[in-house]
Amino acid sequence: MRKENKIYCNSCGKRIVDTIGRDMEEYIHIEKIWGYPSEKDGECHSFDLCEPCYDKLTAAFVLKPEIKEETELL
Numbered sequence: 001m002r003k004e005n006k007i008y009c010n011s012c013g014k015r016i017v018d019t020i021g022r023d024m025e026e027y028i029h030i031e032k033i034w035g036y037p038s039e040k041d042g043e044c045h046s047f048d049l050c051e052p053c054y055d056k057l058t059a060a061f062v063l064k065p066e067i068k069e070e071t072e073l074l
Contacts, residue, residue: 011053
């Protein structure tokens, strides 16, 4: 959730970014524009999750996310 130039985890409510562009920790931002034939056609949904909430969410997946190691990090 983005509010007053800060980012909060939509799941636990913890502040994960103090000022846009200055991360306090890693997080994931997900955005989806729904189309036809969805019941949400024309709506844009977005949310942010801190790393622990992401881990809890994906732990419940039957098919786990694909993970690739990156050798060149910024």
